[in-house]
Amino acid sequence: MTTAEFIIGHSADDAADRRQEARKILWALLAALLIHLVIGYALATFNGLFSSAAPVEEKPMELTIVDLTTPAPVVPKNPMFMETDESKQPVEQPKEKTFESNANSIAASQLPATGDIPLPSQQGKERPLVDLETHQYSLANQGAQPQPSAAQQTPMPSAAPRPTPIPEAEQFAMLTSTPTPAIQPTAAKPQQPQSSYRAQKEQTRLSGRITSRGISSVNAVGTPLGRYEKVLFAAIGSRWYPSVETQRDLINIGTARVVFSVDRSGRVRNLKLIENSSNEAFANICIQSVQEAQFPPMSDDLAATLPSEGLEVDLPFTIFAN
Numbered sequence: 001m002t003t004a005e006f007i008i009g010h011s012a013d014d015a016a017d018r019r020q021e022a023r024k025i026l027w028a029l030l031a032a033l034l035i036h037l038v039i040g041y042a043l044a045t046f047n048g049l050f051s052s053a054a055p056v057e058e059k060p061m062e063l064t065i066v067d068l069t070t071p072a073p074v075v076p077k078n079p080m081f082m083e084t085d086e087s088k089q090p091v092e093q094p095k096e097k098t099f100e101s102n103a104n105s106i107a108a109s110q111l112p113a114t115g116d117i118p119l120p121s122q123q124g125k126e127r128p129l130v131d132l133e134t135h136q137y138s139l140a141n142q143g144a145q146p147q148p149s150a151a152q153q154t155p156m157p158s159a160a161p162r163p164t165p166i167p168e169a170e171q172f173a174m175l176t177s178t179p180t181p182a183i184q185p186t187a188a189k190p191q192q193p194q195s196s197y198r199a200q201k202e203q204t205r206l207s208g209r210i211t212s213r214g215i216s217s218v219n220a221v222g223t224p225l226g227r228y229e230k231v232l233f234a235a236i237g238s239r240w241y242p243s244v245e246t247q248r249d250l251i252n253i254g255t256a257r258v259v260f261s262v263d264r265s266g267r268v269r270n271l272k273l274i275e276n277s278s279n280e281a282f283a284n285i286c287i288q289s290v291q292e293a294q295f296p297p298m299s300d301d302l303a304a305t306l307p308s309e310g311l312e313v314d315l316p317f318t319i320f321a322n
Contacts, residue, residue: 092104100223101221107218109212115206116208126205235293236293239289247281260290278319
């Protein structure tokens with residue numbers, strides 16, 4: 001009896017111990033779960049997950065004004081000026097009006113096409129020019145020469161004088177570039193007198209795309225602006241070449257570039273020297289040649305195609321070594 005009671009009593013104590021151990025384990029699990037919840041909440045708060053969203057910044061209203069008026073048409077610039085010998089001009093105009101000139105010209109090439117530019121292919125000097133032939137300069141005759149001022153009254157020969165031969169060690173040339181007035185001029189009959197003046201040229205090496213064979217020439221159309229440019233360059237060159245000849249010992253090889261405008265009455269405005277790789281003596285000759293040149297008034301048709309400032313001219317003068 002005693003043994004049995006001992007056994008029963010011992011079993012009851014073990015059950016009580018197991019229940020106490022279970023409660024301890026349960027409380028430990030609850031405590032661990034609570035700790036994990038606290039840590040998770042702290043991390044979430046730290047990362048801003050539970051923070052209130054930042055207010056969206058309101059952008060100011062933008063007002064766009066749309067111009068419904070018709071825009072001004074884009075006016076194409078005039079093509080580059082290329083001088084043409086009037087005695088060689090064809091009766092018809094070229095189909096492609098690549099260049100502007102004092103007379104019509106139809107493209108031809110001495111050699112087969114070797115390039116992509118709208119010029120003939122030919123042999124010649126390696127220079128930054130577009131000279132299609134070689135010849136010395138000649139001065140304007142009395143009929144085409146502008147009348148000198150009272151301070152410059154000197155008799156002019158009726159025919160062009162023979163130019164002084166240029167030494168082989170040195171050659172000079174006057175270069176021209178084309179101004180770009182605002183509106184393309186319309187065709188009209190020439191109004192300027194013929195001139196025996198011509199600038200010195202020496203055929204330059206070119207590689208162009210012209211395929212028609214013949215004497216080197218380009219597709220150019222004669223315009224009032226082209227004819228006026230021819231008179232303008234002749235008036236300047238007729239003074240520049242003699243001045244260079246008489247002062248050859250004072251000038252150096254190089255380029256002097258001047259810009260100016262010519263108003264409707266033919267007066268020079270805003271003459272400036274913007275580049276000079278020669279010396280001061282040469283620059284003075286170039287500036288003086290423009291100042292002393294006298295240009296005829298523009299026709300109304302030509303003046304109407306130019307901006308209010310008149311004809312803008314960018315003119316380089318160059319002395320080359322042979």
